[in-house]
Every structure is written in C-alpha cells, then in structure tokens.
Amino acid sequence: MAFIRVKNDKITLKKKLLKTDEVLKYWENKKDENSIMCKSRYCQNNTSLGGCIFKSDSKSDKRYIVPICSECSNKNEEFEVWENDLILINN
Numbered sequence: 001m002a003f004i005r006v007k008n009d010k011i012t013l014k015k016k017l018l019k020t021d022e023v024l025k026y027w028e029n030k031k032d033e034n035s036i037m038c039k040s041r042y043c044q045n046n047t048s049l050g051g052c053i054f055k056s057d058s059k060s061d062k063r064y065i066v067p068i069c070s071e072c073s074n075k076n077e078e079f080e081v082w083e084n085d086l087i088l089i090n091n
C-alpha cells in the first residue's frame, strides 16, 4: 500500500443520489472506524464528508469513497490519499 494520486468526482455522487454524510457513515461502518482527520495527505482539517474520487493515473472507471474535508472535496487538482483508506463503490 502507498499514497496514490486521486481527483474528485463530483458527478457520480449526484448521479447516484448519494448524500455525502451517508457516504461517510457507509465508510465508517465498513471500516469499523470513526474518521476524525481528513484523509488527504498533509491536510490537518477534520473530516466533514465522504468524498467520491478516482485514481488519476488509472484508465479504469472505478470510483472510491474516502473521508475528506469540505476544502479537499472542492479541489479540482490532484491530491494524495493512502490507498488503504479507499472503499470501492459499485457501479
């Protein structure tokens, strides 16, 4: 496992009608862990929602959720997360 580069996908959540607080709960239940800190590398903010991201160096259309802060969820540029913190969501 390693840090990987990811980007936000704002479209999939809307398309699936997922609410970001429910996404966060889903993540916490699956991992059996309360997410306190934003999972974006170097970010010191508290987690505020479940973000939907994709691996920016991958051609796959897989989407993942990861707990992040609202600031990181609005980024258009790449950021890094620990790969083990991702949960794959089914298409």
Ligand SMILES: [Zn+2]
Pocket: 038, 039, 040, 043, 044, 045, 068, 069, 070, 071, 072, 073
């Ligand atoms: Zn953050």
